[in-house]
Structure formats: structure tokens, C-alpha cells
Amino acid sequence: MNSNQIFPLSSWCVFQGIRNHMGECGxxxxxxxxxxxxxxxxxSEENFLYGxxxxxxxxxxxxxxxxxxxxxxxxxxxxxxxxxxAAFDSGVVAEFELNETLPDxxxxxxxxxxxxxxxxxxxxxxxxxxxxxGSVFADESGLRQFxxxxxxxxxxxxxxxxxxxxxxxxxTPEMSGWEQLAEAVGKAVGQ
Amino acid sequence: xxxxxxxxxxxxxxxHIPGYCRGxxxxxxxxxxxIAVADHDPARMANIREILxxxxxxxxxxxxxxxxxxxxxxxxxxxxxxxxxxxxxxEAMDRGYHIYSTKVxxxxxxxxxxxxxxxxxxxxxxQVELELHFNPQFRYARELVRSGRLGRIRSVYxxxxxxxxxxxxxxxxxxxLSYGKVVPIRPGADYFRGGALTDHPHPFDLVRWIxxxxxxxVYAMSARNQRKHLKVEDHVAVTGKLDGGVPxxxxxxxxxxxxQVPARRLLWPKSLECNLKITGEKGYYAADFFDKPLYAVGxxxxxxxRLIVDMAPRPGLNPGNTLAxxxxxxxxxxxxxxxxxxxxxxxxxxxxxxxxxxIYRDSVVSL
Numbered sequence: 001m002n003s004n005q006i007f008p009l010s011s012w013c014v015f016q017g018i019r020n021h022m023g024e025c026g027x028x029x030x031x032x033x034x035x036x037x038x039x040x041x042x043x044s045e046e047n048f049l050y051g052x053x054x055x056x057x058x059x060x061x062x063x064x065x066x067x068x069x070x071x072x073x074x075x076x077x078x079x080x081x082x083x084x085x086a087a088f089d090s091g092v093v094a095e096f097e098l099n100e101t102l103p104d105x106x107x108x109x110x111x112x113x114x115x116x117x118x119x120x121x122x123x124x125x126x127x128x129x130x131x132x133x134g135s136v137f138a139d140e141s142g143l144r145q146f147x148x149x150x151x152x153x154x155x156x157x158x159x160x161x162x163x164x165x166x167x168x169x170x171x172t173p174e175m176s177g178w179e180q181l182a183e184a185v186g187k188a189v190g191q
Numbered sequence: 192x193x194x195x196x197x198x199x200x201x202x203x204x205x206x207h208i209p210g211y212c213r214g215x216x217x218x219x220x221x222x223x224x225x226i227a228v229a230d231h232d233p234a235r236m237a238n239i240r241e242i243l244x245x246x247x248x249x250x251x252x253x254x255x256x257x258x259x260x261x262x263x264x265x266x267x268x269x270x271x272x273x274x275x276x277x278x279x280x281x282e283a284m285d286r287g288y289h290i291y292s293t294k295v296x297x298x299x300x301x302x303x304x305x306x307x308x309x310x311x312x313x314x315x316x317x318q319v320e321l322e323l324h325f326n327p328q329f330r331y332a333r334e335l336v337r338s339g340r341l342g343r344i345r346s347v348y349x350x351x352x353x354x355x356x357x358x359x360x361x362x363x364x365x366x367x368l369s370y371g372k373v374v375p376i377r378p379g380a381d382y383f384r385g386g387a388l389t390d391h392p393h394p395f396d397l398v399r400w401i402x403x404x405x406x407x408x409v410y411a412m413s414a415r416n417q418r419k420h421l422k423v424e425d426h427v428a429v430t431g432k433l434d435g436g437v438p439x440x441x442x443x444x445x446x447x448x449x450x451q452v453p454a455r456r457l458l459w460p461k462s463l464e465c466n467l468k469i470t471g472e473k474g475y476y477a478a479d480f481f482d483k484p485l486y487a488v489g490x491x492x493x494x495x496x497r498l499i500v501d502m503a504p505r506p507g508l509n510p511g512n513t514l515a516x517x518x519x520x521x522x523x524x525x526x527x528x529x530x531x532x533x534x535x536x537x538x539x540x541x542x543x544x545x546x547x548x549x550i551y552r553d554s555v556v557s558l
Contacts, residue, residue: 030414030426030446070553072410074430074438081346081470083430083440091415095428097348097440097468102475115426115446117417126461126484126500134481135328137335139474147483148327149505151512156331159483166506 009055010062018063018114018121025119031060031094034111034124041108042100048080053098057086063114066090076101105143193510195224196519197264198291201254201279202271203230203239204368205293206360207320211268211515212242220510222519226264229254230271254279258286265289265522266316272368273389277302284309289316289522295392296536298371298385300544303537310533316521318514318529319536321396323465325512327505328478332467333401341471344402347433348468350442351394354449355387355418355425363390366423376413376424377551384547386423391443392539396531398441399538401469404433410555411546417448429546431555450494461500 009015022028033056043052061068066089075082080100087093113122135156137144149155149162157165167173200208212228214221225243229251230236236250251257258267266289269279277297283290296319297303310317323329335341357364366373370385399405408431416425425445433439447462465480483503492499510516511526520526545556 029417030428030444032442070412072412072430072555074410074432074440076345076438077436079345081438083346083348083438085410085412085428085430087412093412093414093426093428095440095442099346099470101345101470106475115417115448117419119448126498134479134483135331136477137474138476139340148331148478149483150508151325151327151330152508153331153334155506155508156327166508169508170506 007055007058009052009059012059012110014110014112014123015059015063017123018112021121022063025114025121026117028063028065028090028092028114028116030092030115031063032111032113032115033060033094033096033098034109034113035096035098035100036102036106036109037100038102038104038106038108039100040104042080045078045080048098048100053082053084053096056096056098057094059112060086060092060094060096061088064088064090064092064094066092103138103140103143105140106138107143192220193222193519193523195222196266196289196522197226197261198223198266198268199226199257199261199264199288200228200239200268200270201257201283202269202275203228203235204232204272204360204362205270206356206363207293208268208270209238209242211270212239214515216243216246222510222513222516226261227251227257229257255282258282258288262286266291266518269293272362272365273298274368274371277306280306281309284313284315287315289518291318291320291518292533292536293320295389295540295543296533298369298389298540298544300541302371303540306533307537316518316529317533318518318521319531319533320514321400321531321535321539322393322514323397323480324400324530325514325517326480328480329397329401329467332469332476332478335474335476336402336469336471340474341469341476342473344404344433344437344469344471346437346470347398347402347404347439348466349394349398349440350464350466351391352442352444352446352464353387353391354447354462355421355445356390357386357418357421357423357445358449358451364421364423369423374547375551376547377553382416382421383423386421386427387425387443387445388427388429388543388546389423390445392536392543394441394443395539395542396535397467398433398439399535400531401467402433402437404435404437406431406433406439406542406545406558407436408432408555408557409542409545409549411549413550417446427546427550429549 070087073084084096111124227249267283269292366383366385411429414426487499517530
């Protein structure tokens with residue numbers, strides 16, 4: 001990318017937000033960039049490496065406020081899928097996870113996490129990769145978000161499926177006073 | 192209910208030991224009966240005594256005396272600082288006990304080779320604590336990989352990012368006690384090996400356990416510490432190649448900050464980020480350790496003014512589906528091999544030491 005090329009990711013509101021709050025969390029120590037896209041949205045390998053990745057490196061360099069000291073990349077051969085570590089002269093290390101080879105049923109996921117001496121700035125959810133239920137299996141036939149409740153393999157599905165399986169295996173808990181509740185519902189709906 | 196096996200706890204310096212003691216104290220079906228606990232540290236011992244106050248347990252300040260006094264015990268749990276593990280292994284093996292070692296058996300390669308040599312002719316069970324084998328998400332990941340549903344593995348990503356335990360367990364932040372010797376993280380650095388990387392062997396084990404692939408090349412970096420006072424590293428990021436050139440990424444850091452309180456609170460805002468992402472030819476699987484989060488803000492919460500992310504309880508259907516339960520099953524002869532062996536533990540240590548060497552030399556280390 002030469003100096004005349006545009007740098008759109010500097011307009012990313014998450015990056016701008018982190019930059020705006022930089023003074024509130026102490027000194028920056030490490031960064032993590034997550035860039036995940038389905039294969040259908042993948043760019044050319046050239047654009048992936050010299051467009052997207054270079055831009056994310058540029059965001060890291062700006063947040064680290066120092067020059068790039070060392071870059072190490074582990075890339076899947078022939079695919080837009082890489083992990084990278086970058087060290088900056090300020091001692092900040094940035095971690096990169098860029099993957100544009102996910103099944104087409106997957107949505108985009110873009111995160112930055114910045115770790116400071118006295119705080120964190122991130123758009124990454126507190127829990128879950130990108131959903132609060134925690135587990136995702138995607139292939140070309142679709143995307144399934146589910147909970148895995150137990151080491152017993154038959155309990156892996158939606159919350160309700162898991163509850164029903166548990167009741168079958170361990171017995172259904174009794175519910176006292178349900179008649180009263182049913183009567184209240186009946187009255188409320190006029191039956 | 193099966194008869195619990197009799198355990199001698201040699202040292203409680205490892206932060207996981209109180210958890211095992213709570214299991215014995217509170218769960219009537221716990222697979223272990225703790226017979227005795229030894230620790231030379233009065234504060235740690237007081238904590239254990241409090242946890243076990245309703246149980247008949249004997250206490251020793253000298254772990255060797257405890258081993259000699261209880262030949263009726265089935266097994267020794269090695270729970271000391273890592274530096275003492277080798278001696279405890281040796282003496283427990285001399286006396287013919289089954290052995291359950293917490294976390295790393297030793298970070299010293301020569302000691303590790305010696306332990307492996309001795310273990311080859313040892314008829315008793317040796318299990319090394321490598322966590323998350325019985326966490327359902329990771330077990331499910333293994334099934335997806337091993338059944339071929341994900342197809343050929345193309346990349347693996349695993350983070351195990353926690354708060355630092357060193358505020359609450361100062362010994363954990365002592366490089367000599369943790370790593371066994373004082374080695375700067377890189378030439379001239381003012382912090383040393385023995386921190387987050389030494390604390391987290393299980394991510395390296397999990398990648399092998401789930402994928403069946405071995406580590407071939409390792410490259411690692413360590414950022415300046417978030418906690419300036421810490422003498423051991425709190426950040427490490429590791430990448431490299433598995434069998435077949437498959438790229439991996441592992442982050443076992445203490446990058447989530449903790450509350451500055453004297454007692455350990457694994458609460459705010461989220462104590463542990465343990466994300467697994469496997470990209471395969473046929474599919475993609477991602478999982479978080481926090482499968483069913485519960486968000487709490489409450490006047491009587493230990494951290495009343497902050498959002499706490501906790502886990503909803505998980506159903507336990509099979510008592511054998513725990514590290515303690517699987518060890519007990521091995522000791523009783525109901526299971527042929529431990530869930531995680533001494534060789535598994537030492538394999539993780541080999542990769543961790545390669546990562547340390549990579550940081551020190553700033554170069555790729557081949558395995």
C-alpha cells in the first residue's frame with residue numbers, strides 16, 4: 001500500500017473510541033485484533049495482506065505510539081487465514097487473528113481489545129465469542145449456536161433441548177402449586 | 192456410591208488445592224477422602240483448616256512426615272510450589288503411592304526426563320492435572336474433530352486469558368518457586384519466567400488433545416507487564432505450526448485485570464476468557480468456557496458495584512467426568528489409563544519452554 005492509498009479502517013468507530021479513551025486506562029501493554037469473515041466476503045490475497053492486514057498493523061502502530069520493531073506471521077498457505085505477532089518500540093505487543101475463510105453461514109466479526117496497566121478498552125463481548133450461548137458450529141449448510149451442557153454427548157443443543165434431555169436422564173423436578181398458577185392463567189385469559 | 196480413595200495432600204501452595212478441599216468438604220459424593228494435609232506455611236494451612244473444619248483430617252508442617260505416617264493412604268496429591276514437585280514425586284514413588292500432580296510436574300527438562308524414566312517401571316497411577324478435558328465445550332470440540340465433521344484442520348486458536356493470581360498467592364509470583372530458577376524473560380529484562388505461561392500448561396495440552404496434532408514450531412512474544420510490580424511475566428502470545436504446517440495461536444496471559452482486594456475474587460468483570468476456534472475444511476467451531484453466563488450486580492455480591500459475570504451451574508451426570516473422579520477410577524482399577532498422563536504434562540512443559548526460549552532468543556524454535 002503506498003502513501004496515496006486510502007486508509008478506511010482509521011474511520012472505524014471502535015478504533016476511534018479506543019484512541020479517544022487512551023488516557024483513562026494507564027499505559028497500553030498489549031492489543032488483539034480479530035478480523036473474521038466468511039469466504040464469500042473474502043478479498044484477494046493481495047488485498048488481504050497489503051490492504052486489510054497492513055491497515056490493522058497501522059492501527060496498532062498508532063495506538064502503540066511507536067515504530068514497528070518486529071513482525072512474525074503464520075499464514076495458511078494460499079488462503080486468507082493468518083495469525084501474527086507484532087512488537088513495537090514502546091514494548092507493546094499486538095496480536096492479530098485474520099480469517100476470511102469461514103463458512104458462508106458465518107457473519108463478520110471485528111474486535112479490538114486493548115489491555116492497559118489500569119484497565120481495558122474493547123468491543124469484544126464479555127462472554128462468548130460473538131454470542132452469549134458460547135458455542136458455535138458452522139458449515140456450508142448453516143450456523144448453529146448452542147450450549148453444550150454436559151460431557152455426555154447427547155446433551156448438546158439448544159437450552160430447551162438440554163433441559164428436556166436432563167429431565168429424561170435425571171428425572172423431572174416436581175412443581176408444587178402449579179394448579180393455582182394454571183387457574184390464574186385461565187382467569188387472566190378469560191377461560 | 193463408590194468408596195472414595197484416600198488422599199494425602201502434599202502442599203497447598205498451588206491455588207487449585209483449596210478447590211479440591213472444598214469438593215471434599217461439601218460434596219458427599221466426592222471421589223476423594225482427604226486423610227491429611229501438609230504445608231509449612233501457617234497462613235495457607237489456616238485456610239485449609241477452615242475449609243476442612245467439619246472433616247476429620249490430620250495436619251503436618253512436614254510433608255515427608257505425613258507420607259511416612261499414613262501408609263493406609265492410596266495416593267499423594269502434589270500441591271506445592273512447582274519447585275518442590277520433583278522431590279515430592281521421588282518420595283511418593285519411593286513409598287509406592289498413586290500420584291496426582293497439580294499443573295506442571297516440573298519446568299526443568301532434566302527433572303522431567305528423570306521422572307519419565309522412573310515412571311516407566313512404576314506400577315501405580317500418575318495423573319497430571321491438565322484442565323478442561325471435562326469441560327463440555329472442549330470435549331465436544333474433540334468429538335467434532337475426531338469424527339471428521341470439521342474436516343482437515345486448517346488453523347487453531349485458543350486463548351486462556353485470566354486475572355493474575357499473584358496478588359492473592361504471592362508464591363505464584365516468585366520466579367524461583369514457580370519456574371524453579373530465576374531466568375529473565377529476555378536478556379536484560381527486569382521480569383522473569385514463571386508467570387502466566389508457567390501457570391497455563393493446559394492450553395498446549397488441549398490443542399494436542401483435541402486435534403491430535405503435535406507442535407512443530409513455536410514463536411512467542413511477551414509484552415511489558417501490565418502489573419509493573421510483578422516479577423514474572425503476565426503476557427505471552429504464542430504462534431507457530433502444528434503437524435502439516437497447520438498454524439496455531441495460543442494466548443495464556445494474565446491480561447484481565449483483577450480487583451485490588453486481599454482475598455481472591457474471580458469475578459470482575461470476567462475472570463477468564465477461554466476461547467477456542469477451530470477452522471476446518473468442512474466447518475468451523477468456536478466455544479467459550481463461559482457457556483451459560485449469569486450477570487449479577489447486587490448489594491451483597493462480593494463486588495457490589497460492578498457487573499459480575501458468573502457461570503450458571505452445569506449438570507454433572509457422571510462423577511467420572513472430573514479430574515478427581517477419573518483419577519479415583521484409575522486407582523480403583525476401573526479405568527485403564529489416566530485422563531492426562533505424566534507424558535502429557537511434560538509434553539506441555541516442552542512446548543512452554545520452547546515459547547520461553549523463543550522470547551529470549553527472539554526466534555522460531557523447532558520442536
